[in-house]
Amino acid sequence: xxxxxxxxxxxxxxxxxxxxxxxxxxxxxxxxxxxxxxxxxxxxxxxxxxxxxxxxxxxxxxxxxxxxxxxxxxxxxxxxxxxxxxxxxxxxxxxxxxxxxxxxxxxxxxxxxxxxxxxxxxxxxxxxxxxxxxxxxxxxxxxxxxxxxxxxxxxxxxxxxxxxxxxxxxxxxxxxxxxxxxxxxxxxxxxxxxxxxxxxxxxxxxxxxxxxxxxxxxxxxxxxxxxxxxxxxxxxxxxxxxxxxxxxxxxxxxxxxxxxxxxxxxxxxxxxxxxxxxxxxxxxxxxxxxxxxxxxxxxxxxxxxxxxxxxxxxxxxxxxxxxxxxxxxxxxxxxxxxxxxxxxxxxxxxxxxxxxxxxxxxxxxxxxxxxxxxxxxxxxxxxxxxxxxxxxxxxxxxxxxxxxxxxxxxxxxxxxxxxxxxxxxxxxxxxxxxxxxxxxxxxxxxxxxxxxxxxxxxxxxxxxxxxxxxxxxxxxxxxxxxxxxxxxxxxxxxxxxxxxxxxxxxxxxxxxxxxxxxxxxxxxxxxxxxxxxxxxxxxxxx
Amino acid sequence: xxxxxxxxxxxxxxxxxxxxxxxxxxxxxxxxxxxxxxxxxxxxxxxxxxxxxxxxxxxxxxxxxxxxxxxxxxxxxxxxxxxxxxxxxxxxxxxxxxxxxxxxxxxxxxxxxxxxxxxxxxxxxxxxxxxxx
Numbered sequence: 026x027x028x029x030x031x032x033x034x035x036x037x038x039x040x041x042x043x044x045x046x047x048x049x050x051x052x053x054x055x056x057x058x059x060x061x062x063x064x065x066x067x068x069x070x071x072x073x074x075x076x077x078x079x080x081x082x083x084x085x086x087x088x089x090x091x092x093x094x095x096x097x098x099x100x101x102x103x104x105x106x107x108x109x110x111x112x113x114x115x116x117x118x119x120x121x122x123x124x125x126x127x128x129x130x131x132x133x134x135x136x137x138x139x140x141x142x143x144x145x146x147x148x149x150x151x152x153x154x155x156x157x158x159x160x161x162x163x164x165x166x167x168x169x170x171x172x173x174x175x176x177x178x179x180x181x182x183x184x185x186x187x188x189x190x191x192x193x194x195x196x197x198x199x200x201x202x203x204x205x206x207x208x209x210x211x212x213x214x215x216x217x218x219x220x221x222x223x224x225x226x227x228x229x230x231x232x233x234x235x236x237x238x239x240x241x242x243x244x245x246x247x248x249x250x251x252x253x254x255x256x257x258x259x260x261x262x263x264x265x266x267x268x269x270x271x272x273x274x275x276x277x278x279x280x281x282x283x284x285x286x287x288x289x290x291x292x293x294x295x296x297x298x299x300x301x302x303x304x305x306x307x308x309x310x311x312x313x314x315x316x317x318x319x320x321x322x323x324x325x326x327x328x329x330x331x332x333x334x335x336x337x338x339x340x341x342x343x344x345x346x347x348x349x350x351x352x353x354x355x356x357x358x359x360x361x362x363x364x365x366x367x368x369x370x371x372x373x374x375x376x377x378x379x380x381x382x383x384x385x386x387x388x389x390x391x392x393x394x395x396x397x398x399x400x401x402x403x404x405x406x407x408x409x410x411x412x413x414x415x416x417x418x419x420x421x422x423x424x425x426x427x428x429x430x431x432x433x434x435x436x437x438x439x440x441x442x443x444x445x446x447x448x449x450x451x452x453x454x455x456x457x458x459x460x461x462x463x464x465x466x467x468x469x470x471x472x473x474x475x476x477x478x479x480x481x482x483x484x485x486x487x488x489x490x491x492x493x494x495x496x497x498x499x500x501x502x503x504x505x506x507x508x509x510x511x512x513x514x515x516x517x518x519x520x521x522x523x524x525x526x527x528x529x530x531x532x533x534x535x536x537x538x539x540x541x542x543x544x545x546x547x548x549x550x551x552x553x554x555x556x557x558x559x560x561x562x563x564x565x566x567x
Numbered sequence: 568x569x570x571x572x573x574x575x576x577x578x579x580x581x582x583x584x585x586x587x588x589x590x591x592x593x594x595x596x597x598x599x600x601x602x603x604x605x606x607x608x609x610x611x612x613x614x615x616x617x618x619x620x621x622x623x624x625x626x627x628x629x630x631x632x633x634x635x636x637x638x639x640x641x642x643x644x645x646x647x648x649x650x651x652x653x654x655x656x657x658x659x660x661x662x663x664x665x666x667x668x669x670x671x672x673x674x675x676x677x678x679x680x681x682x683x684x685x686x687x688x689x690x691x692x693x694x695x696x697x698x699x700x
Contacts, residue, residue: 127582139610140581141637142634147633256585257590347680380661456586457593460593463590464685563606567589
């Protein structure tokens with residue numbers, strides 16, 4: 026949920042404020058605090074668009090370009106999702122962020138026994154290229170960037186996306202896809218993993234390498250501090266783990282003999298926004314600087330564009346509560362403010378009903394309006410990085426930097442992120458913090474309005490998105506139809522070629538593209554990978 | 568000395584959001600129970616067979632995906648088939664109020680949506696395990 030601990034005396038005066046990252050906030054900040062943390066305006070700040078980019082990667086911030094709004098959307102069948110996409114675009118949304126159902130995320134076809142009850146429930150079901158064609162029918166893919174929220178089988182979905190775009194006549198150098206494609210965070214916090222660590226990271230390397238050559242506008246990886254924070258870690262750890270994960274993927278591609286400046290521009294980040302406002306703003310500013318420093322100093326990047334921390338700052342899921350759900354509308358507005366003050370280039374917001382279910386159209390629209398009000402009524406486009414130079418914010422940004430570097434160092438000392446995940450260190454750390462946090466809320470030490478304070482008042486009912494079991498039947502019927510109509514020999518051949526490529530550790534992307542074009546299913550392609558790679562085993566963490 | 572309650576904390580189905588399951592597992596352990604955590608992506612069959620092997624008093628399911636009704640129905644059927652209906656079943660996660668009667672009809676009384684105070688679910692489990700003993 027993300028609130029600070031407040032130490033008070035009996036007169037309700039605040040004696041101390043302790044942020045989740047462990048930083049104490051003082052009652053008053055002055056020039057002396059800046060001196061104490063060693064703040065150097067030239068080195069730490071510079072101008073927006075200048076190294077180290079603390080103030081933003083564009084010289085004119087939102088003046089030159091408003092943020093991209095990309096609500097997480099998708100449910101039921103591809104047709105239902107396509108209708109919702111079009112609705113959101115007609116309301117002024119400028120990008121898409123596709124939600125897939127759990128069977129698709131786990132590489133299972135809709136008719137798999139393990140998929141029962143889950144088809145189309147938390148996102149749209151995808152079995153074959155036919156589903157992608159339906160989902161993106163009539164969407165201007167040369168203009169609308171598409172986030173594909175999928176990880177273990179991201180390589181398959183990127184191939185699907187390219188095959189669909191080409192089928193609809195869009196050139197592959199004009200389309201922009203951002204598959205999430207961050208498997209290490211799934212192993213830490215979200216759980217949609219399939220294959221063991223090593224081949225999973227290799228698959229990510231394949232997508233990055235392929236995108237670099239074939240899909241120049243794609244962002245092949247979106248590293249997610251977001252879900253690690255949702256799982257319990259503090260904001261400083263969120264950035265530290267995200268950067269160490271990114272470093273792991275970078276090293277996978279460097280090992281293949283490419284130069285850092287050739288591919289790192291395709292990296293984006295997905296960061297969370299819930300919590301203490303100041304801590305969030307400081308986090309984004311510190312993260313932008315540290316990413317630039319990391320690229321320059323650790324990897325010797327030279328191209329300024331390689332140093333940009335780009336990504337989506339948004340969501341805020343864990344901050345949303347089931348109690349008094351309409352309060353989430355207000356929370357969302359403040360979270361969006363944190364994202365804007367932190368200089369987000371792309372944003373999204375969990376809808377107020379999301380603690381219950383996937384958003385209704387009304388709730389999704391409210392989130393979009395929240396962004397539009399901020400940008401077009403409240404003044405977020407007026408000037409770049411408006412909090413720069415504040416004694417408090419600059420001190421906090423420096424302190425945040427220190428915290429992030431400390432945790433990054435801890436991971437380095439463990440031998441890097443793969444080790445830290447394989448041994449369960451990060452998972453244990455996240456689970457421990459989640460437990461401490463929950464105890465704090467239950468004891469009333471951490472205040473959550475409507476949950477453990479101001480709980481009285483009328484109970485509010487939310488209108489719920491209803492799951493339609495019929496959409497599963499439709500989906501399975503279409504899968505059968507595709508299997509009947511496709512050229513079975515071609516499918517078998519493309520899958521065999523895919524297996525050969527996987528075994529010989531060649532880049533699998535061109536082979537996946539052929540499989541997709543032959544209407545091989547997600548389940549069939551995943552099965553090939555499972556046979557070659559095996560499956561991930563969770564470390565025991567308690 | 569009173570026998571320690573053995574509880575299997577299970578994540579059925581494909582959903583991997585395990586923050587809640589892990590938080591509750593730690594709270595149950597701090598309350599003196601023996602907690603066995605299944606890890607992710609468990610089928611109902613796997614959960615039932617682990618429950619038998621580990622000889623647990625309670626199965627606690629954590630479900631966030633919305634698929635609680637079909638999963639619980641399957642579990643209760645399987646438990647009956649394997650003759651372990653005496654094991655107490657509790658469910659936590661994203662459980663809308665309107666689904667509570669349907670879960671109760673399946674024979675599940677311990678329903679703890681996200682945010683339920685630890686104390687409340689722990690006391691409920693302790694009392695009900697005792698009543699069944």
